[in-house]
Amino acid sequence: MFENHLQIRPSPKLMESMRAxxxxxxxxxxxxxxxxxxxxASSIEIRGDVSDEPAWLWVSDNGxxxxxxxxxxxxxxxxxxxVDxxxxxxxxxxxxxxxxxxxxQCRRLTVISRRDGVTHGIRFDLDELRESDDWSVRRLEESDLGEVPGFQEFSKQEFGTLVCWQKLDRLMESRSSGAAGMGEVIAELRAHLGLTFHRLLAPEDHIRGGLSMVLNGRAVQPIDPFLRQNRAVEMTSPEAIKIGNDTIKVQAFTLPDSSLITGPDAERKDLRDGMYAAQGFYFYRNRRLISHGGWANLGGRRDSTKHSRILVDLPNSTDDQWQLDVMKNKVVPPASVRRQLARFYEVGSRKSGRIISYRGRRVSSPDVEYAWIPVTERGGFRYEPNIEHPVLDDALTDLSQTQRDKMVRALRHLGLLIPYGDIRRRMSIDDEVPAREHQDALVQHVLDVVATLELDLLSPETVGAVLQHIEPFAGRRDLEQIIARAAQAHR
Ligand SMILES: Nc1ncnc2c1ncn2[C@@H]1O[C@H](COP(=O)(O)OP(=O)(O)O)[C@@H](O)[C@H]1O
Ligand SMILES: [Mg+2]
Incomplete structure (x- = not known):
């Protein structure tokens, strides 16, 4: 210790204060x-039950x-x-x-973990902490592990961690008593997990793809706030905004009039009377939803904006700037991006307003792999090639890392050299329109893409289902015909 410094080591009672x-x-x-x-973990199971004394809730993973x-x-x-x-x-x-x-939520936390075939258990109990008045936890004997709820199922795995809560004083506070109370907890939890982790739970997620999350024996279903499966949803292509070395991605969605929301979605509160409250920014950190609803002090909730929901993807390197809180459910946009977000708020509002005027007219199709991504940087904009676009991705994979980097740099550079002035003059002054790609050229392009993606032209429906999500095929009314011509040429 430094001279003249006095010891202020925290009392173990700190843990009681941190409950609040x-x-x-x-x-x-x-x-x-x-x-x-x-x-x-690729598989997470959660279970809660009040039939034992003490009641418990556990989370078990195969991480x-x-x-x-x-x-x-x-x-x-x-x-x-x-700070690490x-x-x-x-x-x-x-x-x-x-x-x-x-x-x-509870007064007793037990953690059991298994790594390389070795299992250990530790119990951290606030009542024991209070008695001992010492920052220490109890290591469980192997013979005690069997009594920890969830351990029977858990012990069959080679790797993983079981986190078990008991003495659920806060969890069960102001709930119905007994099983009904736990039923309420589980129902709320199902909705919250389905929304918070929807992108990781979606089978098409390219990072986690098909994460399994089971709650009291039933799979947690992803709840997509943007309703991307609904073809009446209007969306913009994702846009990147650079702040220093970090990139945030923003994409605006306009939900259709509720008459066009059918099936199980029609039951969702956030798409019915909860639509007004659910409008706003949806901030994600590493694809996990942090905060949703509301316009982050950039504008108020309005009836005319209630169809607008804007996805904002943040990397975790920007945590400080966004003032992420301990519970990870609130962020405050830094001054440097407020203006950009305000622009999205305005665009979203205009589109949302139109939904009210022409109920449910479909403008663009959802879920398209675009060739160019608009990037906003230091007040200006440019376009960057989307290297995840399947055709580009395939062309790049065969290259060595050096060749690939060189190619990507060259493509980025081309993006900077797009003749915007000429385009603007032609379109706004001379009233010209960009030529659409000719069918003949597209037939050849289908053949190339089909070979690249190893699709089968004998099954045109499958080919169509894939191509309708890729530029330049997305949105072509003659797509079926183009595929048929490609199939013929292929023979
Ligand atoms: N289920 C788990 N599997 C493996 N390690 C875990 C698990 N839960 C917690 N840990 C470890 O405990 C550490 C502390 O967790 P936590 O208190 O939630 O803080 P943080 O997640 O912010 O690091 C984690 O960084 C991780 O190393
Ligand atoms: Mg953590």
């Missing part, structure tokens, strides 16, 4: 799930697990904190979640 950070039960469970995802030393670190407050660099996909932030989320 303001977590709701669904936000707390989502924080535990984040840890499972960070550990690389990489922890050694005993790692578990002890995991139970320390802020062992890895916000994090992996770019890391959902963690302050090194608090496991403890603060758990104790916001």
């Amino acid at each position: 950070l303001g977590y709701t039960s669904d936000v707390a469970v989502a924080d535990i799930v984040d840890n499972s995802l960070d550990a690389g 990489q697990g922890m050694t005993l030393t790692q578990m002890v670190e995991a139970l320390k407050l802020a062992a890895v904190s916000s 660099a994090r992996g770019e996909n890391d959902l963690g932030r302050f090194g608090l979640g496991l403890k603060t989320a758990s104790f916001s």
